[in-house]
Amino acid sequence: MSANHSLQKLLDELGRLPGIGPKSAQRIAYYLLEADAEEARRLAEAILEVKQEVHFCSRCFNYATADECSICQDPMRDTTRICVVGEPRDVQAIERTGSYHGLYHVLGGVISPMDKIGPEQLHIRELLARLGHEDIHEVIIATNPNIEGETTASYLARTIKPLGVEVSRLASGLPVGGDLEYADELTLGRAIEARRAI
Numbered sequence: 258m259s260a261n262h263s264l265q266k267l268l269d270e271l272g273r274l275p276g277i278g279p280k281s282a283q284r285i286a287y288y289l290l291e292a293d294a295e296e297a298r299r300l301a302e303a304i305l306e307v308k309q310e311v312h313f314c315s316r317c318f319n320y321a322t323a324d325e326c327s328i329c330q331d332p333m334r335d336t337t338r339i340c341v342v343g344e345p346r347d348v349q350a351i352e353r354t355g356s357y358h359g360l361y362h363v364l365g366g367v368i369s370p371m372d373k374i375g376p377e378q379l380h381i382r383e384l385l386a387r388l389g390h391e392d393i394h395e396v397i398i399a400t401n402p403n404i405e406g407e408t409t410a411s412y413l414a415r416t417i418k419p420l421g422v423e424v425s426r427l428a429s430g431l432p433v434g435g436d437l438e439y440a441d442e443l444t445l446g447r448a449i450e451a452r453r454a455i
C-alpha cells in the first residue's frame with residue numbers, strides 16, 4: 258500500500274467521526290504521522306479496549322464493564338428512585354451535578370416518529386419490568402427539553418402513572434430545544450431538585 262493510500266485511509270476513518278471535518282481530520286492525521294509509534298499505539302489500543310470492555314448494563318442500559326454498571330452496583334444509591342434518560346451520556350451529565358443519588362434507566366433514544374422510533378424500539382419494556390420487581394417509588398423523567406423528549410416524557414407518564422408510581426419531570430429552566438449534556442451543572446442540578454410531579 259502506498260504512503261498516500263495509507264494516509265487517505267486514515268483521513269477517511271477520522272472524517273467519519275462526529276464533529277471532525279476534513280480540516281480537523283487532516284490535522285489529526287499529520288499529528289499522528291509525526292507522533293512516535295508508542296503514542297499512536299496507545300490511541301489504537303484505547304479504541305480497541307473500549308470496544309471490547311464496555312457494553313450496556315443488563316439492568317439500566319448505562320455503559321458498564323461488568324454485567325451491571327457501577328451505579329447499579331453501588332450499595333449507597335437510593336434504590337427507590339429511577340431517573341429515565343435518553344442516552345448514557347445523559348447519565349454522566351446528571352452525575353456531574355451531584356444532586357441525584359438514585360438509579361437510572363437509559364432508553365437508548367427517544368420517541369421520534371420522523372425517524373420511525375416508537376416505544377417498542379426503546380428500553381421501555383425493561384423499565385416497566387423493573388417497576389414490577391424493584392421497589393420504586395418515583396420515576397424522574399429527564400429526557401431532553403425538546404419535542405421528542407417531551408413526547409417521550411408524556412408517553413412514559415401515561416404508561417407509568419396507572420402503576421401507582423409517582424412520576425416527575427425536571428423543572429423548567431433548562432434551555433428549551435437543548436441537550437441535557439450541554440446544560441451547566443448548576444442549572445441541571447437545580448432542575449433535578451425542583452422537579453415537579455406530572
Ligand SMILES: [Zn+2]
Pocket residue numbers: 314315316317318319325326327328329330
Ligand atoms: Zn446499571
